[in-house]
Amino acid sequence: MMRRVRPPRLCFLQTSRPFSTNRLEYRKKLVEPVPSKNNTITLSRAIDEYGVSQDDLKTLDFFMVRSPYEDGKEIKVFLEDKVIELGRRVRAGGRIEKASKNDLEKYRNRQNTRMAQQTKKSTWNEGDTVVIWQFCGNASIFAVKTIFAIKTGSASMLSEAIHSLVDTANSIVLYYGVHTARKQPSVDHPYGYENMRYVTSLVSGVGIFCLGAGVSVWHGATSAVFPHELIGSELQMAYLVLAGSALIDSIVLMKAMITASEQASKEKTTLWKYISEGKNPSVNVILMEDSCAVLGCVVAGVCMGLTQITGNHLFDASGSVIIGFMLGGVASFLMTQNSRFLIGKSIPQKQVLAIQDHLELHPAIKGVYDVKATYIGPEVVRLKAEIDIDGAVIGSAYLSELDGGVAYDEFIAAGEAKLPFKRRRQIDEYLTLHINGGIDHLGKEIDSIELSVKKAFPAVKHVDLEIL
Known part of the structure; x- marks a missing residue:
């Protein structure tokens, strides 16, 4: 009968192997290590690594120790040399052909199961919901802006269409980060996937810089050298599109601002300090992108209007360049901020x-x-x-x-x-x-x-x- 006993006392002088021996080397050589007399293992390790069953272990004594995994819990452990001896007897009886000591897949499965049981699955929060809002808004805005950029031939309008396309793509990237961050820890990632939010925010910043800023500045410079005549009959609708885009972006921006304000108040800090510290990268990206989007609509509308009034195409071309530099500033802020966290940023002193x-x-x-x-x-x-x-x-x-x-x-x-x-x-x-x-x-x-x-x-x- 399996019974609970007291832990062994001061057995370290009775070790049967050199202290410096590396257990991993035994595994690589497919040789069973010889544990010291007071080494203990858990029930799951005994079953997975030595090929014994729970019924076999009923013949061994056990004792309870504090759990290294959960506070205030105890786990059942057995002396490892006794389990090894039991495993040899079981194999000699012909019930199984070989031990599974070196089966790393069983080790991974055991560890993953334990981590899944101990980790509470994270739920969606307001910051994650804002990402979905941004995707829906930017996808609809991009389609309309593209149509009128083609019809009017405006460089500023095309830059705004590119801006909305980049924001839509970034929303997908951010959603991937939010989804991955909610995965439970595993053997490969024992501390979880929370850093994926910073990774995707960094990728988002790079995307804004390369696609948004780069293409906008390039298109504005090209339009200044090779101007495209604006089609006046389409400009009125273009202004309405910009106004509607600014309205939709403002709604998403307000949603992100309210979420950030609530989180800042919980931490008893100011909104600006919360944003500058970048604790919630997904919300920060949306705040920066949509602030730039609303301001970009204003810049595009003003520059198109000046070109229409004066007939000087440089105003429209300069609008594209201004929007590009705005996106570049946002991208630089996001890349710098998220890089600090990925390197390993300390909490406030x-x-x-x-x-x-x-x-x-x-x-x-x-x-x-x-x-x-x-x-x-x-x-x-x-x-x-x-x-x-x-x-x-x-x-x-x-x-x-x-x-x-x-x-x-x-x-x-x-x-x-x-x-x-x-x-x-x-x-x-x-x-x-x-x-x-x-x-x-x-x-x-x-x-x-x-x-x-x-x-x-x-x-x-x-x-x-x-x-x-």
Whole structure:
């Protein structure tokens, strides 16, 4: 019968393999590693890697340890050398032909399943909805602008059509980023896909620069050298198209502005600071693009009107160039902003200091050093810090959980042993037992600290604390 037992104590001196041996080398050589006597593995690893079943494992003892995956949970583990021995007996019985120790596909599937179970599937938010609004608006605007750019022959109108085409393509790119960012973590991407928002926003900026800005400036310069006569009968409709386009872009812009304002108020910061920090790249791209789109409609309309009034084609050509430079400015802003996040941008130093203060308030921590907190996605932060633990606090907390009388009697009994080697052996055993218990208590304390940081700072999803 499988039964729960206490974890093994101080078995590191009994290891049967050199400490420096790399487990991966064993896997490459298709040789089963020889674990040290206190190595433990989970139920799923025992089944996948050593070819045993859950029924087979009922004959082995197990014990519960704190889960490294979920706060406040425990998982069942087995001694690995016992599982290896059991696997050999199972194979010798002919039930299976070979062990699956080196089956990496099973490892990947196991890890992916675990990550999927632990990660809550993200839902659509207002920032993601704005992307769909932008696509619908720009797709309809592009079709109408293209028709009247061909009819009027206006360079400014053609630049606006190109602008709307670029915005429509960018909406598709942004939607891909939003969709991918919602995927759950996997073996290949253990921290998830949140950074895909920054990647697609960067691609969007490059697209604006190359297609929007480049083509608009080139077309404006070409129109200045080789002018195209504007068809007056079509200009009135062109002005209406520009007005309608400006209206649609304004609606999408207001939607993005309201979303950004709400998110900025949640973070207790100003709208401009929220935009400049670029925490939500999808909303930022839409804000920049649609602001430029509304202003571009105004520029195109004014330049077309000046050309119609004066008969000077340079006004219309200059409108295309102005729109191109506007798009270039937006593209430069987006590329610079998203590049910083992809490189690894720190959260604001005010928040870093707040996290450091929070850690220092814990009674078991004497010092906090080398705090690094970086964005790995919008509103997703990874924290790393070196902490100096107060051993006296941990020891006192552990001893307070013990029955003082029992611990006292243990050492009195050891001291009363007649033979010196027996006294020393018993004292060593008691010291080993309580040192191991203190280390277990330290692990619980670290778990508690990590959980408190995540509660105090919800954006911090991953906490790595290293003990000095």
